[in-house]
Amino acid sequence: MKLWFAALLAALLSALGCCGGGRETAAETSSAPVTVENISVENYFELGPNIETFSHVPERIVVVGANESETLMDLGVTRGVIAAVPTQDNPTFGIKACNRAAFASFPPMKRSEVNAERLLALQPDLIVAQQEFFSKNRLGSTAYWNGKxxxxxxxxxxxxxxxxxxxxxxxxxxxxIRDMGTIFRRDDAAEKIIGDTRARIDFIRRETQGGARPKVMILDLMSSIVASYGRDKIAGDMAAAIGADVPHTTAAVGTENIMEENPDVVFVVVYDEQEEEVQKIRENPAFRHLNFIQNNRLYPIPLKFVYGPQTRTIDAIGYMANRMYPGQFDFATEYDFHVE
Structure with a gap:
């Protein structure tokens, strides 16, 4: 009877270990200090490196962002989160199925609650958040928190x-991803995520070698400007990594810039299922004779795939490849790293 119970318990623990599992390993409980180099941020701007030493695995974590939460779960970190903000999530491309149960266990926090006073009351030992949240109206600077x-x-x-x-x-x-793995003593999990992501890029490059390079633009119709995620943005770097010709544009572009580039493929960042942003581009008479309209190569893409994608990088690359090379690839929307 005891042997049967032990076997059942081991099986349950093993199941929890897949895709953001919850097994605690000897490495996770290690008290040996680790040091990583992140960035110092104030009022949204990156000021330089931020060297931080972690004497122990964080135990009170505030995580702001859907991708940031997925990164923790994909690494196998499911304990210690005291507040999670699902900002920049998408109704169509939400939290991966393999992570939903773990994410549902995280205490939720609204985006409007992300401010210094609220977080001070929670007494976190680690804050994971994008640059925009380290501003005078939100969390102040990273130095402010590090000082505390x-x-x-x-x-x-x-x-x-x-x-x-x-x-x-x-x-x-x-x-x-590697630094987060170091902090949580989940180095093997981090290396698997990185290895799988690199393997997908290499596969796409091999399969498309010698073929035509489509010119690709990634556009974001923001309130007052059209932002271009060009070659120097993560979205542009991902597209270029799988064979796209991505122009080095300015951050903000106008109609004339898009007409001059005459891209073969355009991805437009969407924020909901209405995809009004795509319609605005499609219905612009100035683009009527451009390649991407003539050949019906205009596609929506969720913000989470082009802005700090982290462990969703592999999904973003697959999504782009499916559309850049129609009929050649059929990558699933969600990748399960099966981390243990």
Whole structure:
């Protein structure tokens, strides 16, 4: 009887270990300090490196963002979250099925509640949040929290969409994942995520080698400007990594810039299921004779795939490849890393 119960318990623990599981390993409970280099941020701007030493695995975590939450869960971190804000989630492309149960267990927090007073009351030991939240009206600076003994981890590719403050790359995205793995003593899980992501890129490059390179633009119709996620943005770097010709545009572009580039494929960032942003581009008479309209190569893309995608990078790349090379690929929308 005891042997049967032990076997059942082991099976249950193993099941929890897949895709954001909850098994605690010897590495996770290690008290050996680890050091990572993140970024110092104030009023949305990256000021330089931020070297942080973690003497223990964080136990009171505030995580702001759907992708940030997915990164924790994909690494197998499901305990210690005291507040989770699902900002930038998408009704069509939500939390992955394999992570939904774990995410539902995180205490929810509204975006409007993300401010210094509210977080001080929670007494976190780690805040994971994008650059926009480290502003004078939200959380102040990373230095403010570090000075209070609270660690901060800022995704490295979340500069303002309408600005080019830093060159964003897949390499930086993978560094953030590796650093999070280091902090939570989940190094093997981080390396598996990085390895699987790199393997998908390599596969697409091999399969498309020698073919035509489609010119691709990724546009975001913001309130007052049209932002272009060009070659120096993470979205542009992902598209270029799988064979696209992505122009080096300014952060903000006008109709004339798009006409001059005459892209073969255009991805438009959408925020809900209405996809009004796509319609605005499609119905613009100035674009009527451009390649992407003539050949019906205009596609929606959720913000979470082009702005600090983190562990969803693999999904973003698959989504782009399916549309850049129609009929050649059929990647699933969600990738389960099966991390244990």
């Amino acid at each position: 003994g609270v660690h901060t981890m800022v995704p490295l590719n979340t500069t303002a969409p309408g600005k080019l403050n830093a060159v964003e790359t897949i390499a930086r995205e993978m560094k953030f």
